[in-house]
Amino acid sequence: METIIENELVRELANKHGRTRESLIPILQDLVVHNRFLSRQDMVDVARELDISAADVFGTATFYSFLDTEVRGKYVIRICKTISCAMKGKNDILSTIEEILKVKMGETTPDRKFSLLEANCIGWCHKAPAMLINDTPYTELTPRKVTEILREYIKK
């Protein structure tokens, strides 16, 4: 007989948020905070905990760009690519980050410390170009400023 190994974190999050359908997204959001992404196993375990299909969990998770289903780094950098940031030099910021971290857009550093992604309008158009590192916004970026910010994160 197959033994089901309990996923303690999923159980804990279901206890915290509840086991109704409306708890699904808060549980997935917290899983991403803890594990940096949603593994297949975690999604299957969430499905079992909420008594819904794993396909439903996967289908919901993949709809949202912040519910990562691929491995991400400890620090997820999201560069805003929408028009204001594009007008104010977003490409220079991007190439600076790519140069420092030695990764291309969409990639994660081999040590899994940083992931570099694009975002659609993060709501700082008057202080463009802007980016988010995890939940923290950084605005009015210049290549020099972004270099200093990244140096601080590299030290962490």
Added chain:
Amino acid sequence: MSSQHVKRVDLIFEKIECRDVLKKIVDMEPDAICQELLESDLKGRGGAGFPTGLKWCFTASEKDPVKYIVCNADEGEPGTFKDREILDLVPGKVFCGMAIAGKAIGAKMGYVYLRGEYKFLIPKLNEELKKFHQTMDEFNQNFRIQIRLGSGAYICGEESALFESIEGKRGEPRNKPPYPTKSGLFGKPTVINNVETLVHSVMIMKYGASHFKELGTKDSRGSKVFSISGDTPKAGIYELELGMTVDEFVNDFGDGDTKAVQVGGASGFCVPRKKFEETIIGFEGVPTGGSMKLFNSTRSMYNVLHNYLDFFTEESCGQCTPCRVGCQQLLKGVEAVKRGEKNSKYLDELVKLAKTMKRASKCGLGQSVGNAFGSIVENFKEEIIY
């Protein structure tokens, strides 16, 4: 040159004692609250502009004992950042507005749906929410608010997609009717208002509908918070009286070389220089949720259009074909014209496609792609082709 016509207003960010407004509301009849809102002619500040008083009256008249208030704080329109500032500077007024709406329709539960990009605001909002709940307890009001966080999907700003998301599903828009006033969150009668609309309702209850109506025009009452960005020396957030022309706006906020203003963000309209004087910013002209983006002569409107189409292609929820396929075809189409693979007449075909999307798409996203597309292609055809 600074225009005399663009009048600054300070209502939304005015520091007030929300307790006093709540105290006044507690003793009011729900119908009186709805009537005051109706009298004010306040139209929703999220962009669509539905009369707020009507929305509240419709929901109040529903017999279901369970009803909800939802604050739409999923501000994702490119060029819009006013709601972040409102939530950051006067969060208590937003909660107060939700309580007023709750009293008006008989709801005991409210939700704030905050976009994931604004997660950094959560600690501050929770702190303010705690104080708000204490005040509610003090006034024996059984009304509670929960904050729900979005996860990076522009479409969740569409009201029914937002409900789906709170319910734990993919944020795909529902068929309408039924409208939220009848069947909204969890299938219950729901009032969903933009952040700014809720704050306006507080100020209307504080100062009265007549005070609000002194500002603006017949079709566009009151003031509005504008998010101003692009080629302007005054980028930022400004509360202005409604009813100004684009020309007056540009005189005040332009850099002296403004060739176009995108009113209402990527889903709004592009106004070229030759139409600045005749175009009113408001419901009698070009409506806006607040985004005003200025472009000067150094900008290529092809790049602007391409950026918008790229945005819509990524953010279409994919549920209905006109929007899903239409966005992709518009993007591929303008690229083909730019490369010279298609001749300029092909743009007319794309304009027809955009019009079809407006008629056939299920929700506001697909329906509004044609606004930017049509207005940019019509007014800046050479820049798209060459």
